[in-house]
Amino acid sequence: MRPLLGATVIAALMVTGAAGGETRAGANVDAILAAHRAAVNDPPAGSALTAVYRQVSSGLTGTLTEQIDLTTGAYVQRSEADGVKEAEGFDGSTPWQEDVSGTYTPQQGGDRIPSAVSAAYRHANLWWRADRGGAAIDYVGRERDGSRTLEHLSVTPRGGRRFEAWFDSQTHLLARVSYDQQFLHLTETYADYRREGPQVLAHEVVVDPGLGAGAVSRATLMHCDYAAAPPAGAYAMPNPPLTGAVIAGNLASTTVPFRLLNNHVYVEATVEGKGPYTFIVDTGGHTLLSPRLVRDVGLKPIGTAVTSGAGEGHGTSGFVHYDEIAIGGVRLHDQMGFATDIYDKSIEGIAVDGMVGFELLRRLVTTIDYGRRTITFTTPARFRPGPDQGVAIPFVFYDHVPSVPGRIGDLPARLDIDTGSRTELDVTSPFVARHGLRERFTRGTNAITGWGVGGPARSYVVRMPAVAIGPQTVADAVVGLSDARGGTFSDPNFDGNVGSALLKRFVVTFDYTRQVLYLKPIEPVPADVGTFDRSGLWVIARGGGYQVMDVAPGSAAAQAGLKVGDLIVAVDGRPVVEARLSQLRETLRSSAPGTRVGLTVRREKQSRGVTLLLRDQI
Secondary structure: OOOOOOOOOOOOOOOOOOOOOHHHHHHHHHHHHHHHHHHHOOOOOOEEEEEEEEEEEOOEEEEEEEEEEOOOOOEEEEEEEOOEEEEEEEOOOOEEEEOOOOOEEEOOOOOHHHHHHHHHHHHOOHHHOOOHHHOEEEEEEEEEEOOEEEEEEEEEOOOOOOEEEEEEOOOOOEEEEEEEEOOEEEEEEEEEEEEEOOEEEEEEEEEEOOOOHHHOEEEEEEEEEEEEOOOHHHHOOOOOOOOOEEEHHHOOEEEEEOEEEOOEEEEEEEEOOEEEEEEEEOOOOOOEEOHHHHHHHOOOOEEEEEEEOOOOOEEEEEEEEEEEEEEOOEEEEEEEEEEOOOOOHHHHOOOOOEEEOHHHHOOOEEEEEOOOOEEEEEOHHHOOOOHHHOEEEEOEEEOOEEEEEEEEOOEEEEEEEOOOOOOOEEEOHHHHHHOOHHHHOOOEEEEEEEEEOOEEEEEEEEEEEEEEEOOEEEEEEEEEEEOOOOOHHHOOOOOEEEOHHHHOOEEEEEEOOOOEEEEEEOOOOOOOOOOOOOOOEEEEEEOOEEEEEEEOOOOHHHHOOOOOOOEEEEEOOEEOOHHHHHHHHHHHHHOOOOOEEEEEEEEOOEEEEEEEEOOOOO
């Protein structure tokens, strides 16, 4: 949240209204903004504002401090509550953020730069200038809001994101601002305006990201000061030495084995000296600790945060401080993570106790060798890239995820790199719609392709002639064309999510410090790359067997008469074992078309034999 002068927001409402002709619309814009300027008043020339708020957010109560250059709109915002600290800023060139673990990261992917430009535009009230600060501003019309009448403007700053603004027609003060951010629609409302020194400021700011009451944050202005603006560098990203991770024995690097299950990378870890626990390594994720692990170790979660991911739903988590997570010779120490459910045992077939992701990779260069099934961690200062690393591909950060240039078929695309995804590539629904991919690729199947924080992720899966990550091209890739209306895959600010099913063709090195990804092809490639499930089933380990959660239309499973809710209790005459769920999925992907798989299926207490005749769905 970035409360300011009655001005900042994180959301967009799609509102339409009747506008007058061109002359009248322009006159209304001029009158509305002139009245707003008179109601708020100009700040002292060349000044900066420091505002301190009492903030209630994510189940925590603390302080939010915002420093704003009132000429340029550059800002730094810091929040702290019960030991949970976060920050973000923008110096007019590069947005940045400090995550809860204490690292600073530039934000140049997705919508980060245009969102920061629009925030700075509002901070400096550039719409008061004669040239409107270079923005295109349209008068949308008058709208009722309870007993109030609001004047609605639509504003698109030069280089920024469009946002909507509503002004009270009586007081002329800003009542509400909204715009899109990532895949969310957030709305910020302002109330209790009072004079503070030279200006009239909102003392109550409420931010609603559209994820339910638990995600709403409230800020109350406690005090503020005006002073001469510091140099622009005061708003630039700090660059302190990286802390929070060491390699035992002061070694330059250490290597640990991993298991590849369901195309997910799993390592063994201890937490506070207890364990071992099973952790997933997920470049698209954060440090997560399951409720069971938190109880076992005796950690104490605080607050609640709303989480969302690949599915269209969302979940909740609490913040938790830990002293040490150890993975082989790596020691993550004295950090804040999140206590939340990760994967239910039924989804993976094994208990998943935790996740390590951005917070680990941000501190140590990480090399995942899918061929040898090893991960090597190296301290950034002692990492010496060479020919053995493969092709170097620069990336930018979109929040906590590496974003690289690439291609989907013949189309330029922005691709996130996500080892936590089990698929080859999932294409976002806005990109699919914009380029008519469903019409271009008609041979495919509707199927569940993954299961994340927000629940199942469903896509129309097709065979794509080529997918490129930088200069590395993969032919005949298996690609999911999403039609999601919520969650990550509805985000219009990136185009596709590359998962381990594609990455396992390579030795992959992530250098987050220098923002470079390295890809080195593995020879020979694993047997199941470029394949897709040939059964049409999505099953989970539940009820003493593998429960059918989805049957793709026209698939081998559909032809065999399988239905959602059926329970598979034996495969080729052998009783099912929860922990072998990954092996079954691999078998159904990699077995040749025409392979027969015998199932014993229980339905309404009746068991029967079923033969799947595997065949390509795409």
